[in-house]
Amino acid sequence: MKSILEIRGLKASVEDMPILRGIDLTVNAGEVHAIMGPNGSGKSTLASVLAGNEDYEVDGGTVEYLGKDLLEMDVDERAREGVFLAFQYPIELPGVSTMNFLKQAVNSVREHRGQKPLGAAELLRLAKEKAALIELDTRLKQRSVNQGFSGGEKKRNEIFQLAMLEPTLAILDETDSGLDIDALRSVANGVNLLRTQERGFLIITHYQRLLNYIVPDFVHVIAGGRIVRSGDKELALELEKRGYDWVQEELAA
């Protein structure tokens, strides 16, 4: 099976405070990995480090992405290579038109893949098709990126961008938080349609709820900056029942 991501002994800190204390994780093509864990355990930090956020300092370990050293790449280079992060808190970009943004993003990625850039009409057609996939209100495309979007709209917009950019590795950071049940269902449905044999997913979530809709192949629990437990989807159900104290207690014991 083709490996997409190999994380070995990854340590990272923010403002000199160690957060990740040695993460090991392998994601193969076609797999969906759920990452769960209590608030403050380092889930978003892991996502940020993988996306290349320079606020986070890598203190040790390696990350191989498709056989290349991911940590050596710039943020935008990672994205062009096929790494996508759906933000827990998507950024509002007042004045930046959504279509202009999509055009630059899609064409940057396409150019990198040796595909010809899309013209305005082709882009619009693609955007329509992908927006339908996750039931995104197409009127949002007329606005500035994320500006004045509700929490749910922002999250849908992240998945919409995922669909537009067709990454190899998709990282979803708490995409479910702030979504009502209908929105959750349509977003999950969109993600399921995007599951392919070539693509790997890292789905970060605090609650088991999302995993009823997006059924993971593996579930990992992060606590205190380490993966303290790994298993299949049953682990998520057990966590739901017994709470995070259970793994933390076990860890302390």
Added chain:
Amino acid sequence: MAELIDHRVEDRFLAAYERYQSLNGTSEPLSDLSKKAIERFAEIGFPARKNESWKYTNITPIIGRTYQMASTARAATKGIAGLTTHVAVFINGRFTPEASQLDQLPPGVSVKSLSATAEHELVQTHLGNYADYTDESFTALNTAFLKDGAVISIESGCKLDHPVHIIHIVANDEATIVQPRTLIHAADHASAQIIQSTEFRGSTSLLMNAVTEIYVGNEAHVDFLDLQVGTPHVSRITNLSVYQKSQSKFESDVFTFGGELTRNNLSILADGENCESLLHGLFMARGNSHIDNNTFVDHAKPNCYSSEYYKGILDHQSVGVFNGKVLVREDAQLINAYQTNRSILLSDTARMYSKPALEIYADDVKCSHGATTGQLDKDGLFYLRSRGIPEEEARRLMLTSFAGDIIEKAPVASLHELLYDHVECMLR
């Protein structure tokens, strides 16, 4: 000039005035005004830096140079591609009808030379009435050297079909001062869009000291857009004075890209009820550029609305200044007046001085003002880059959007693309 070097810098201008008068003779109707202005200039001189409104703008190096008064020249212009306008050309500060294209003006609209119309009632009534030469040094100087200019008149109820585009061509081969003058009169119910831009063809120091007066009659509507693309040897002082009658609408859009030193003075007197005044500005500077926008809105009558929105992007060692003052007089109740200035600094050495100010003597008003200066939003940049957009492009996209906010407000839509091009050019 050597014998003058030790004198006060003002004395050189006074001496130049004497020479100018004896060389050019006096065209009677204007000479009275001109004489009053030079006398006033002799008294007030150039603004000192302790003058609050010039605190952050040092004009000493600019006025200290030895300038020639601009001579007449021949030149032609193609104007701005894709823009349908009536073109009024000024060459070296002088309105030049031969170089203009004004034969398609609609009925009731005229663009004439000031010297030819100096005795007309319209000029007699309005010229020098709004641009204050008694208190503003540069307006006094412009008025003192006043020989000619353009008079744009839109008669009652008439409407300009396309904008009048005032193009200043300056072709100088030595350090030169040019002082164009324009009077725009929009009678009751008239409407007009005016664009002003400059083509600098010289490569030595240039000081342009322009005065524009605009009368906006009852229920009239005037848009005035000034586009300035400067080079490091061009300094420009613009004095735009607007007088609004009741239920009139006036909009100013000032775009300043680069230049050595720019000072845009804009003053509006809303002297009638239900006036609307919009003041929009975008300034972008880099290198050692200095751009100062100084605005004054005088609400003299009740029930008026004014909204001011200026944005700036400053790189390298450039300096931006925004001084915006709104005065609400005692009887001017029910005024809504808003002022906003936002600036982005792209370097550690660029500086922005922003001072929006309200002076309110009425009690039932809604006024606000705010100023922010900061760096490009780091999180926004990360977000764009995380979608594959290279850093340089991501920065450009954010800055273009920031500037586009002002561009999109500009009334002549066919100009937007050109304005975006200038923004793009400044970011390269």
